[in-house]
Amino acid sequence: xxxxxxxxxxxxxxxxxxxxxxxxxxxxxxxxxxxxxxxxxxxxxxxxxxxxxxxxxxxxxxxxxxxxxxxxxxxxxxxxxxxxxxxxxxxxxxxxxxxxxxxxxxxxxxxxxxxxxxxxxxxxxxxxxxxxxxxxxxxxxxxxxxxxxxxxxxxxxxxxxxxxxxxxxxxxxxxxxxxxxxxxxxxxxxxxxxxxxxxxxxxxxxxxxxxxxxxxxxxxxxxxxxxxxxxxxxxxxxxxxxxxxxxxxxxxxxxxxxxxxxxxxx
Amino acid sequence: xxxxxxxxxxxxxxxxxxxxxxxxxxxxxxxxxxxxxxxxxxxxxxxxxxxxxxxxxxxxxxxxxxxxxxxxxxxxxxxxxxxxxxxxxxxxxxxxxxxxxxxxxxxxxxxxxxxxxxxxxxxxxxxxxxxxxxxxxxxxxxxxxxxxxxxxxxxxxxxxxxxxxxxxxxxxxxxxxxxxxxxxxxxxxxxxxxxxxxxxxxxxxxxxxxxxxxxxxxxxxxxxxxxxxxxxxxxxxxxxxxxxxxxxxxxxxxxxxxxxxxxxxxxxxxxxxxxxxxxxxxxxxxxxxxxxxxxxxxxxxxxxxxxxxxxxxxxxxxxxxxxxxxxxxxxxxxxxxxxxxxxxxxxxxxxxxxxxxxxxxxxxxxxxxxxxxxxxxxxxxxxxxxxxxxxxxxxxxxxxxxxxxxxxxxxxxx
Numbered sequence: 001x002x003x004x005x006x007x008x009x010x011x012x013x014x015x016x017x018x019x020x021x022x023x024x025x026x027x028x029x030x031x032x033x034x035x036x037x038x039x040x041x042x043x044x045x046x047x048x049x050x051x052x053x054x055x056x057x058x059x060x061x062x063x064x065x066x067x068x069x070x071x072x073x074x075x076x077x078x079x080x081x082x083x084x085x086x087x088x089x090x091x092x093x094x095x096x097x098x099x100x101x102x103x104x105x106x107x108x109x110x111x112x113x114x115x116x117x118x119x120x121x122x123x124x125x126x127x128x129x130x131x132x133x134x135x136x137x138x139x140x141x142x143x144x145x146x147x148x149x150x151x152x153x154x155x156x157x158x159x160x161x162x163x164x165x166x167x168x169x170x171x172x173x174x175x176x177x178x179x180x181x182x183x184x185x186x187x188x189x190x191x192x193x194x195x196x197x198x199x200x201x202x203x204x205x206x207x208x209x210x211x212x213x214x215x216x217x218x219x220x221x222x223x224x225x226x227x228x229x230x231x232x233x234x235x236x237x238x239x240x241x242x243x244x245x246x247x248x249x250x251x252x253x254x255x256x257x258x259x260x261x262x263x264x265x266x
Numbered sequence: 267x268x269x270x271x272x273x274x275x276x277x278x279x280x281x282x283x284x285x286x287x288x289x290x291x292x293x294x295x296x297x298x299x300x301x302x303x304x305x306x307x308x309x310x311x312x313x314x315x316x317x318x319x320x321x322x323x324x325x326x327x328x329x330x331x332x333x334x335x336x337x338x339x340x341x342x343x344x345x346x347x348x349x350x351x352x353x354x355x356x357x358x359x360x361x362x363x364x365x366x367x368x369x370x371x372x373x374x375x376x377x378x379x380x381x382x383x384x385x386x387x388x389x390x391x392x393x394x395x396x397x398x399x400x401x402x403x404x405x406x407x408x409x410x411x412x413x414x415x416x417x418x419x420x421x422x423x424x425x426x427x428x429x430x431x432x433x434x435x436x437x438x439x440x441x442x443x444x445x446x447x448x449x450x451x452x453x454x455x456x457x458x459x460x461x462x463x464x465x466x467x468x469x470x471x472x473x474x475x476x477x478x479x480x481x482x483x484x485x486x487x488x489x490x491x492x493x494x495x496x497x498x499x500x501x502x503x504x505x506x507x508x509x510x511x512x513x514x515x516x517x518x519x520x521x522x523x524x525x526x527x528x529x530x531x532x533x534x535x536x537x538x539x540x541x542x543x544x545x546x547x548x549x550x551x552x553x554x555x556x557x558x559x560x561x562x563x564x565x566x567x568x569x570x571x572x573x574x575x576x577x578x579x580x581x582x583x584x585x586x587x588x589x590x591x592x593x594x595x596x597x598x599x600x601x602x603x604x605x606x607x608x609x610x611x612x613x614x615x616x617x618x619x620x621x622x623x624x625x626x627x628x629x630x631x632x633x634x635x636x637x638x639x640x641x642x643x644x645x646x647x648x649x650x651x652x653x654x655x656x657x658x659x660x661x662x663x664x665x666x667x668x669x670x671x672x673x674x675x676x677x678x679x680x
Contacts, residue, residue: 020459024597024599024600025599025601025602025603027602027603028630050459052478206597206599207599237629243622244622
């Protein structure tokens with residue numbers, strides 16, 4: 001997609017509820033997007049909205065991070081009450097959601113007590129609790145690709161990240177995924193991530209956009225267009241990606257039972 | 267002490283000495299484990315009739331334990347697990363050889379407070395702070411606060427000394443009947459946004475805070491840290507520490523409050539605090555690979571928040587080393603919660619097993635940097651920078667296992 005969504009010169013990025021959903025360095029995704037725009041001389045307006053504050057509807061991109069079960073439920077209630085994120089997404093804003101953030105954007109997810117709750121319905125997926133160990137470790141997805149809102153598909157190469165979640169997410173017929181998992185759990189059925197229109201969810205943190213500049217630029221391309229995305233020096237990221245590919249393939253951090261899981265006897 | 271526990275202490279010492287003899291480390295933890303195997307009740311027996319002080323936190327517990335021991339030492343015999351072996355085995359090993367009248371000053375891992383308090387019926391519990399640390403293995407911080415709260419209610423110590431500026435600690439400490447509140451001016455608030463008592467939010471205004479929905483609020487402090495002084499309603503005590511940073515004035519305030527509550531004369535306590543030059547290898551200038559260095563430990567966002575202030579003034583180059591082993595937490599995504607932008611006026615050499623994760627973080631923070639495969643190379647690169655002043659120590663800020671590795675190389679034992 002090469003037509004810029006934003007005709008204005010400023011790209012507005014909103015981090016949603018970093019106080020509730022910011023457990024895994026999620027703020028890093030905002031820093032990465034903002035810097036990749038600034039380095040290309042594009043002006044960025046970065047806002048951070050804590051729980052309880054009203055969510056602006058006019059941003060170009062919204063970030064929803066990962067969190068524990070309690071804050072996840074709280075964030076869902078706030079987003080449902082306000083309705084702002086849903087309206088913004090329906091108007092074409094880009095939404096990037098990680099882990100618990102992805103789960104709450106789906107149709108249903110289990111809350112802290114295991115009770116099925118309605119999500120925001122921005123992603124065609126349901127998350128269920130399964131009787132298996134928490135997925136904790138390196139997550140590698142090869143030959144990944146992302147489907148743009150206009151239906152064009154763009155290759156992303158290999159996606160790398162760290163995952164730490166208990167739920168299993170099943171993508172519905174209207175959704176696409178980001179690719180097939182090589183190492184790790186991802187959604188739990190061999191796929192990773194859920195995409196509907198301009199809304200993108202993933203189990204990758206690390207944070208995801210720091211480790212995967214192709215994914216960061218894919219989201220930015222939907223906002224500023226192809227021409228604006230001049231090449232950047234990603235040599236530090238290339239070294240990190242090479243290091244993490246080796247680690248994941250050597251099963252340095254294959255999904256394993258944490259001591260909490262052992263204590264629970266699961 | 268029961269015969270079984272006497273025997274256990276002997277077995278523990280034997281195992282510990284054997285371990286040390288074959289260079290497996292100081293042997294204290296394995297000796298403690300052996301002793302506990304012989305007598306599971308050993309911690310109770312070793313602390314029966316003894317004055318016990320428990321110190322716990324996410325950050326600063328080793329240093330504060332050392333400072334409390336120093337503040338008390340001029341007044342009475344003291345025994346302490348001074349090298350940071352802070353679970354039951356390490357505590358038992360430290361206490362094994364102690365005189366029966368020695369006050370035990372015990373650093374306790376934040377997950378082990380309940381068990382150690384139950385076994386020792388400690389008279390004093392010092393609670394510094396709670397924040398996110400090692401997320402893929404440790405409990406959610408609120409659950410830790412809840413475990414503290416429950417055990418303080420079940421085995422109430424005579425005195426709790428607690429941080430008035432950490433809502434999680436305040437909520438936990440409220441379960442105790444007698445609390446001395448220390449106003450630390452702590453400004454790490456990323457883990458305190460949600461009220462631990464209700465579903466409300468903590469609102470911070472100026473130096474104070476309160477929940478928007480319930481009665482949880484900052485208690486009136488007994489001691490307040492103001493710049494380099496400790497202030498109470500009766501006096502203002504300027505304190506001149508040899509170990510650096512505001513954070514260590516805060517740690518000294520907790521130590522002073524502990525000494526006061528144990529009726530140690532103030533001049534003796536202050537002299538003890540001011541005599542501390544290093545804590546378990548931290549802060550002191552030493553030599554690594556023939557080069558002058560100073561080791562600093564920073565292992566999570568709140569710890570880094572304080573540690574950046576301890577680094578040599580810019581533009582001196584610094585070395586930062588990051589590992590992600592089990593003891594560090596396997597997931598270094600917390601690097602993105604650290605305000606590395608504050609290092610912009612320095613050159614940073616990234617090393618350790620996760621140097622590439624750090625390098626990416628520094629790249630996005632616009633911090634000039636390089637990576638080095640080994641600490642020797644990192645020091646060579648730092649000392650080759652034009653901003654390095656010949657003869658000065660290079661600061662190495664490292665997270666847990668990286669720090670332990672360098673500490674062993676400079677001759678410390680863990």
